Amino acid sequence: MTDLIPPTMILVRPQMGENIGAAARAMLNFGLERMRVVGPRDGWPNPKAAAMASGAGRVLDNAGLFADVKAAIADCDYVFATTARGRELVKPVVTPERAMEMARAMAHEGKRVGVLFGPERAGLENDDVILANAIVTVPVNPEFPSLNLGQCVLLMGYEWQRQKADVAPEVMELARTEFANRLEVERLADHYEERLGDASFFYPPDKAPMMKANLRNMWGRLNLTRAEVQTFHGMLRQIAYALKKQG
């Protein structure tokens, strides 16, 4: 998986240096390092971009500068154009999820994928979108569709990274935890059943078997760690000891 070529993020006529820096940070958050910049409004390199990027400065240092979109995508096998509003173009429109799924499949084939992001205010022009194979639109609230450049790059990077994880993290977390084995859980159940019996907890007598069964079922269901089993033993022991002494 590690030698997949990640998609190239191509900022088209970006305006504010801060947004370019934010895009670089968002990329590096998700392990993307290939940035290209087309006709940045304030020239290149851009000190405000560098200041904002801080730890992600190397993404800017290594970014390619291009005069127009055609040149920036010349070596790409497939290009996505991110747009917020619908276009009067016959072109597939996909979600970020689907786009990065496609990008991953193409990367497996050794293909290069580019993603175009438009300038902050107006977005990509139709002439830019025409050069792309497909449109990506983030499914935002139509009444408040105000994603900025950095956020848009962030979501694409997130999707690229998300689809890489094949094992659910919670499963890994569970694997590292020392859970009690069945015998330890049995003994804990015995301990509580005994003390609770002494304390006349299982009442009335005809309900006792069912109450005991429910209690054992609960101990089994809780998925206690080894440490937690010790804690439950300790709590019961200490309370019983203290109350006896007190009496």
Place this chain on the structure above:
Amino acid sequence: MTDLIPPTMILVRPQMGENIGAAARAMLNFGLERMRVVGPRDGWPNPKAAAMASGAGRVLDNAGLFADVKAAIADCDYVFATTARGRELVKPVVTPERAMEMARAMAHEGKRVGVLFGPERAGLENDDVILANAIVTVPVNPEFPSLNLGQCVLLMGYEWQRQKADVAPEVMELARTEFANRLEVERLADHYEERLGDASFFYPPDKAPMMKANLRNMWGRLNLTRAEVQTFHGMLRQIAYALKKQG
């Protein structure tokens, strides 16, 4: 689908007004409107937050202000804590994808889900995380894990929105069970802490705070059903009563 209760985004001790405003925008981008704020550093309402939120001002206007995390999550049935770094707590750690899958399943059952976000610099404290049922961690590049508050809220909102209808059966199973809400778990933890305190369980005194924290974390982690919480109350009550009588 439209009447699902979306998760409540709970900003814990947020610092910069700009970040609170950015969080409000990120929420509204994905149709989330329930914000709660716990102990904001610069008071409430916050003019800088309002300026940054611009079109999403109503999210701030309707936000609930709370003195502490306990109060902010009292009516939640399930709480996620977002953290960047790992914690020494036994608690499931899930991806945003999985978290919002769970949230959606629970929302289908009419349950309320809260998501805690920590202050910008330090993140949530362990005492906050202990109150949650599970931890959410965004799978960022470990060498550059610099997500800010607004980005973190954005990604959770994106995941909520992205997942339309399909919910894994095992998640539905989880949603159908009558789990205790946070307040009920709190009260159970209080009950045990009190009795164990009477029984001098928390010894030596300098270890007591850590022992109490671990115990509370355990109660939170166990995902007790409402019936199990009653069982644990009942066991403690009966043992204490019987031993006193005996003495």
